[in-house]
Amino acid sequence: MKDIFSTAPLHHTAGSPAPSKAAFSVLSEQDFANACSEIMAWEGYEATPLVSLAGLAEQLGVARIDYKNEGPRFGLGSFKALGGSYAALRVLQRELSAKLGREISLEEIRNGDHRDACAQITLVSATDGNHGRSLAWGCQRFGAPCRIYIHAEVSEGRAEAMRDLGAHVIRIDGDYDESVVLAKTEAEQNGWFVVSDTSWEGYTEPPRDVMAGYSVMTREICETLEDAPTHVFLQGGVGGLAASVAAGLRQFYKDASPRVVIVEPDLAACLFDSAKAGKATTFAIAEETIMAGLSCGEPSEMAWEILSEEAADFLTIPDSIVAPTVRLLANGETGDEVVEAGESAVAGLAAVIAARQDQALSETLGLDETSRVLLIGSEGVTDPAIFEAIMAGADHV
Numbered sequence: 027m028k029d030i031f032s033t034a035p036l037h038h039t040a041g042s043p044a045p046s047k048a049a050f051s052v053l054s055e056q057d058f059a060n061a062c063s064e065i066m067a068w069e070g071y072e073a074t075p076l077v078s079l080a081g082l083a084e085q086l087g088v089a090r091i092d093y094k095n096e097g098p099r100f101g102l103g104s105f106k107a108l109g110g111s112y113a114a115l116r117v118l119q120r121e122l123s124a125k126l127g128r129e130i131s132l133e134e135i136r137n138g139d140h141r142d143a144c145a146q147i148t149l150v151s152a153t154d155g156n157h158g159r160s161l162a163w164g165c166q167r168f169g170a171p172c173r174i175y176i177h178a179e180v181s182e183g184r185a186e187a188m189r190d191l192g193a194h195v196i197r198i199d200g201d202y203d204e205s206v207v208l209a210k211t212e213a214e215q216n217g218w219f220v221v222s223d224t225s226w227e228g229y230t231e232p233p234r235d236v237m238a239g240y241s242v243m244t245r246e247i248c249e250t251l252e253d254a255p256t257h258v259f260l261q262g263g264v265g266g267l268a269a270s271v272a273a274g275l276r277q278f279y280k281d282a283s284p285r286v287v288i289v290e291p292d293l294a295a296c297l298f299d300s301a302k303a304g305k306a307t308t309f310a311i312a313e314e315t316i317m318a319g320l321s322c323g324e325p326s327e328m329a330w331e332i333l334s335e336e337a338a339d340f341l342t343i344p345d346s347i348v349a350p351t352v353r354l355l356a357n358g359e360t361g362d363e364v365v366e367a368g369e370s371a372v373a374g375l376a377a378v379i380a381a382r383q384d385q386a387l388s389e390t391l392g393l394d395e396t397s398r399v400l401l402i403g404s405e406g407v408t409d410p411a412i413f414e415a416i417m418a419g420a421d422h423v
């Protein structure tokens with residue numbers, strides 16, 4: 027096992043962190059507070075566990091590893107449950123307020139006071155699975171029709187989970203970025219509303235709400251930890267998760283905020299390339315990574331605004347170390363609590379393990395025996411067939 031990690035080709039590029047305003051202006055403290063007070067009032071809300079991986083920390087020679095396990099989130103399997111559903115609610119709020127000529131509260135919609143009107147507002151999105159599941163769940167809760175566009179590589183298990191939540195699922199031949207374009211085009215033609223987790227020029231409200239929704243996770247972490255982490259390893263798809271957590275930590279810990287290390291698959295490294303170029307940059311995906319949730323070629327512009335100020339390091343990892351990390355967490359061999367995690371959840375942990383086998387990289391990242399590392403275990407077993415195959419020893423699925 028150690029060999030796999032010590033020989034893994036990781037790539038590092040330094041960010042140019044200059045925390046000044048984005049962590050407070052792109053996403054404000056008020057945005058986060060509003061999202062937290064709404065989502066924490068939802069039926070079924072429960073904080074997810076922050077798991078201490080003390081055994082593994084000792085083996086790796088760091089002081090702590092805390093792993094926020096988002097698997098149980100609202101029974102949907104991932105942190106994404108917090109974003110798409112909240113953004114859906116906010117779109118409905120804006121539309122109903124405009125139609126009815128008065129400010130409609132989130133609570134009215136949540137309580138079903140406008141169910142007939144909601145049934146006339148169709149919400150759509152492209153997804154690799156988890157965001158769509160969250161949106162479908164929100165639409166089902168609030169009574170709005172939902173259309174989800176998925177690309178060729180999204181597993182049937184993930185598609186089925188969205189159908190089960192009442193979504194109409196449209197599968198295309200192309201990749202994620204093509205599914206984003208189709209969702210956008212069909213929405214424009216039909217008067218539907220795109221609820222995307224990624225932002226682009228002129229499209230910022232739903233992705234801001236999505237990222238605000240994720241802040242519930244950061245709030246729970248900050249309220250649980252006794253000491254600020256020294257490092258946070260954040261996996262990147264379009265960058266929404268990383269930007270939201272980085273901003274939330276900055277708002278909470280101010281100057282004592284941890285060093286932000288972004289981790290991406292080497293097959294989909296758009297944030298890494300953006301850091302190298304000094305501006306949001308597209309990565310041409312040639313092959314799909316095992317980390318389905320991180321297979322994104324275009325960074326979210328708003329997320330990049332935050333990460334360009336907050337992230338100190340950008341790493342890419344190869345797919346080869348993902349399945350071994352899933353098994354390590356799930357088979358209890360470190361003596362820690364067993365965690366069943368999906369492929370995208372373990373990217374940060376895989377990077378930490380590999381970095382600790384590489385003296386030079388550890389030094390570059392400032393990782394040593396005093397480090398307190400925070401990780402976001404962004405999903406549980408969102409596709410049981412894939413998880414079973416990995417646990418049976420498969421490294422590629």
Ligand SMILES: Cc1ncc(COP(=O)(O)O)c(C=O)c1O
Pocket residue numbers: 104106154156157223261262263264265266267268318319320322368370371404405
């Ligand atoms: C499980 C999981 N982790 C991480 C991410 C990355 O989030 P983002 O695209 O906001 O960077 C995703 C995105 O779909 C995901 O599903």
